[in-house]
Amino acid sequence: MVRACRVVLQQAGSSISKALSDFLVCPLSKKPLRYCEDSQSLISDAIGVSFPIVDGIPCLAPKDGRIFAGQGCMKSEDGDDLAIAKSERGDPHR
Numbered sequence: 001m002v003r004a005c006r007v008v009l010q011q012a013g014s015s016i017s018k019a020l021s022d023f024l025v026c027p028l029s030k031k032p033l034r035y036c037e038d039s040q041s042l043i044s045d046a047i048g049v050s051f052p053i054v055d056g057i058p059c060l061a062p063k064d065g066r067i068f069a070g071q072g073c074m075k076s077e078d079g080d081d082l083a084i085a086k087s088e089r090g091d092p093h094r
Contacts, residue, residue, distance in 0.1 A: 036073030
């Protein structure tokens with residue numbers, strides 16, 4: 001299993017595959033994580049913590065988590081990434 005995950009992550013490059021992100025949960029809250037393309041990180045909305053992805057490998061040790069200041073990749077009310085939604089409509093205050 002570890003070998004298979006490593007191969008999937010290496011093939012993904014700096015992003016993370018949708019299939020793998022469906023299985024990953026926050027190591028602290030055990031709630032689902034969402035991928036933020038802008039910050040290249042996994043975000044736990046439950047506790048407001050961002051976990052970096054380094055060389056395609058998610059760093060999910062609690063010590064690697066950073067308090068998410070809400071800048072960059074916020075979630076809109078309809079569940080879409082706010083940064084992506086703004087870029088699609090051409091919002092200059094992104």
